[in-house]
Amino acid sequence: MDVDQRPPPILEARRLTVGWGGVPILEDLYLPVERGAVLCVLGGSGTGKSTLLRALIGLDRPMSGEVIMRVEPDPYLPPEAPRLGVLFQSAALFGSMTVLENVALPLRRWTDLDPRAIETIARAKLRLVGLESYENHLPAELSGGMKKRAGIARAIALEAPLLFLDEPSAGLDPVTSAALDDLILTLNRNLGITVVIVTHELQSVYRIGTDCVLLHRDTKGIVARGRPTVLRDKSKDPRVRAFFHAEHSLRSSQSDAQPAQVQP
Ligand SMILES: Nc1ncnc2c1ncn2[C@@H]1O[C@H](COP(=O)(O)OP(=O)(O)OP(=O)(O)O)[C@@H](O)[C@H]1O
Numbered sequence: 236m237d238v239d240q241r242p243p244p245i246l247e248a249r250r251l252t253v254g255w256g257g258v259p260i261l262e263d264l265y266l267p268v269e270r271g272a273v274l275c276v277l278g279g280s281g282t283g284k285s286t287l288l289r290a291l292i293g294l295d296r297p298m299s300g301e302v303i304m305r306v307e308p309d310p311y312l313p314p315e316a317p318r319l320g321v322l323f324q325s326a327a328l329f330g331s332m333t334v335l336e337n338v339a340l341p342l343r344r345w346t347d348l349d350p351r352a353i354e355t356i357a358r359a360k361l362r363l364v365g366l367e368s369y370e371n372h373l374p375a376e377l378s379g380g381m382k383k384r385a386g387i388a389r390a391i392a393l394e395a396p397l398l399f400l401d402e403p404s405a406g407l408d409p410v411t412s413a414a415l416d417d418l419i420l421t422l423n424r425n426l427g428i429t430v431v432i433v434t435h436e437l438q439s440v441y442r443i444g445t446d447c448v449l450l451h452r453d454t455k456g457i458v459a460r461g462r463p464t465v466l467r468d469k470s471k472d473p474r475v476r477a478f479f480h481a482e483h484s485l486r487s488s489q490s491d492a493q494p495a496q497v498q499p
Contacts, residue, residue: 241269242270243305244267244268244269244270244305245268245269245270245304245305245306245396245397245429246266246267246268246291246302246303246304246305246397246429246431247266247267247268247302247303247305248264248265248266248267248287248290248291248300248301248302248303249265249300249301249302249303250263250264250265250299250300250301251263251264251265251266251287251290251297251299251300251301251302252264252297252298252299252300253283253286253287253289253290253295253297253298254283254286254298255286257298259298259455260282260283260286260455261282261283261286261287261450261455261456262455262456263300263456264287264300264456264457266287266291266448266457268429268431268446269429269446270429271423271427271429271445272429272430272445272446273419273420273423273429273430273432273443273444273445273446274429274430274431274432274444274445274446274447274448275432275433275434275440275443275444275446275447275448275463276288276431276432276433276434276447276448276450277434277440277447277448277449277450277478278449278450278451278452278478279451279452279478281452282450282451282452283450283455284433284450285401285433287450288399288401288431288433290302291399291431292319292321292399304318304319304397306318306319306396306397307396309393309394311346312345312346312393313345316345316393317341317345317393317395318393318395318396318397319395319396319397319398319399320387320389320390320391320392320393320395320397320398320399321390321398321399321400321401322383322386322387322390322398322399322400322401322403323386323401324401324402324403324405327386328374328382328385328386328389329374330373330374330375331373332373332374333370333371333372333373334361334366334369334370334371334372334373334374334377334385334388335354335357335358335361335370335371337374337385337389338357338360338361338385338388338389338392339353339354339356339357339392340389340392341389341392341393342356342357342392342393345393346393356392357370357388357392358370360388360389360391360392361385361388363388363391363421363422364384364385364387364388364418365384365418366381366384366385366388369381369385378411379406379407379411380407380411380412380414380415383403383407383415384415384418387400387403387418387419387422391422391426391428395428396427396428396429397428397429397430397431398422398428398429398430398431399430399431399432400419400430400431400432400433400434401433402433402434402435403415403419403432403434404416404434404435404436404439405435409438412436412439413438413439413442416439416442416443419432419443420442420443423443430443432444437463437479440463441463441464441467444462444463445462446460446461446462446463447460447461447462447463447466448460449466449474449475449478451474453474458472458474458475459472459474459475463479466479467479467480
């Protein structure tokens with residue numbers, strides 16, 4: 236018998252049911268996330284991608300099931316400090332603080348480093364995301380893409396090994412969006428950060444995704460899982476083909492069959 240030599244998943248949702256007001260949106264989900272993956276969560280509008288993300292990061296309590304996160308404790312942080320980073324669609328920067336202060340915030344909250352050390356670390360994170368010249372700007376003075384970069388710098392300020400991104404390219408032009416993809420790849424490949432990303436942008440999925448799950452309203456679950464280009468090219472499932480090829484709409488759930496935006 237083969238013995239599975241792979242390390243256990245860094246994140247594992249087991250028998251997870253999530254929903255609102257007692258009504259399940261996704262039921263009995265099993266979702267392991269491999270260490271080092273860039274997992275794209277895909278699905279039509281309203282299939283529960285954001286709801287799932289909120290449960291995975293512990294922001295909302297699932298109706299049932301559990302989420303197991305296997306990350307090493309950081310000896311320099313208190314045990315209750317977050318070990319995951321999150322970038323919401325809005326980037327959620329504090330408008331009255333400079334970019335540097337925004338990035339320094341988690342360090343001020345969770346470490347007892349002196350202010351100069353905190354500034355040094357925050358500057359290093361800004362350099363990593365290409366915003367070193369903007370540390371004294373206010374968020375309102377940044378473009379959409381820069382705000383996302385600042386949000387990512389803050390999300391990784393505490394060296395989180397897991398990063399969750401909710402539609403990072405929303406509202407960005409294709410060039411800015413591609414540059415953001417490059418940054419996500421750098422974080423993944425150079426720093427080893429595991430990424431879970433909700434996105435509608437298929438070009439981005441093909442560029443950065445090592446793995447993806449396709450959610451579907453009919454089954455309230457995952458209808459396909461695998462490497463995005465493999466699902467696109469090999470799947471015979473009409474729901475998967477509809478999503479990746481925009482060939483036909485689904486008989487049973489019209490809105491769910493809307494394909495992701497395919498750029499030329
Ligand atoms: N705060 C909320 N309260 C009640 N219902 C909600 C809430 N947020 C989402 N829902 C419902 O849960 C379902 C799934 O929504 P969710 O935002 O998770 O889907 P999604 O796949 O992320 O959609 P989209 O791609 O349009 O962002 C929808 O029917 C939505 O109306």
